[in-house]
Amino acid sequence: MKERLNYAALVPESLNAMLALEKYVANSGLEHSLYELVKTRASQINKCGYCLDMHTKEARKAGETEQRLYGLNAWQEAPFYTDRERAALAWAESLTLISENDVPDSLYEATRKHFSETELVALTMAIVAINGWNRLAIGFRKVPGSYKVQEEK
Numbered sequence: 001m002k003e004r005l006n007y008a009a010l011v012p013e014s015l016n017a018m019l020a021l022e023k024y025v026a027n028s029g030l031e032h033s034l035y036e037l038v039k040t041r042a043s044q045i046n047k048c049g050y051c052l053d054m055h056t057k058e059a060r061k062a063g064e065t066e067q068r069l070y071g072l073n074a075w076q077e078a079p080f081y082t083d084r085e086r087a088a089l090a091w092a093e094s095l096t097l098i099s100e101n102d103v104p105d106s107l108y109e110a111t112r113k114h115f116s117e118t119e120l121v122a123l124t125m126a127i128v129a130i131n132g133w134n135r136l137a138i139g140f141r142k143v144p145g146s147y148k149v150q151e152e153k
Contacts, residue, residue: 004141018136021129028122032062034085038092038123039130041072045096048134049144057149087114088123095127 008015025035036059043051056069071078075089091111094103115123136142 001141001143003143004139007136007140018129018132021125021132025122025126025129028119028125030119030122030126033059033064034088035126036062036064037068037072037081037085038088038126039133040069041075041089042092042096042127042130043134044073045093046131046134046138048137050137050142050147051130051134053144054147057147061149084114087111091120091123092127095124096131 026032036055039055040052040059043055059069060066065080068078068080071080072089075081075086081089087110090107094101094107111120111123
């Protein structure tokens with residue numbers, strides 16, 4: 001696979017806009033581990049190899065277990081996710097697959113049991129962000145495996 005173009009180098013403002021959304025989510029109070037699970041699950045659904053590589057590396061760096069990462073594709077059946085994580089994953093799947101189904105009131109109500117209104121906005125923006133990143137990486141063919149985890153300073 002060969003990258004089609006480097007959008008960040010060509011139009012840095014596009015990258016800055018996406019990074020501003022990431023900054024909002026990072027400072028929203030959502031747990032980093034939850035956000036990494038959501039990013040990984042949406043990337044699985046969207047079949048984004050570059051983002052899967054990136055977010056599983058980042059999740060492991062942050063202390064996520066291999067078991068939880070490997071089981072993410074079948075999270076409904078796996079016993080090692082919290083109720084809050086399950087709610088976030090269900091919400092992420094529904095929004096990621098929005099062209100295939102509605103987001104039912106029952107899902108909204110179930111998600112609200114685990115997230116305040118402010119947290120739900122942050123979670124939704126996190127889902128918007130990863131779906132955007134997936135489309136950039138897939139559309140411009142970011143090469144899976146090329147992402148390098150940044151070392152702590």
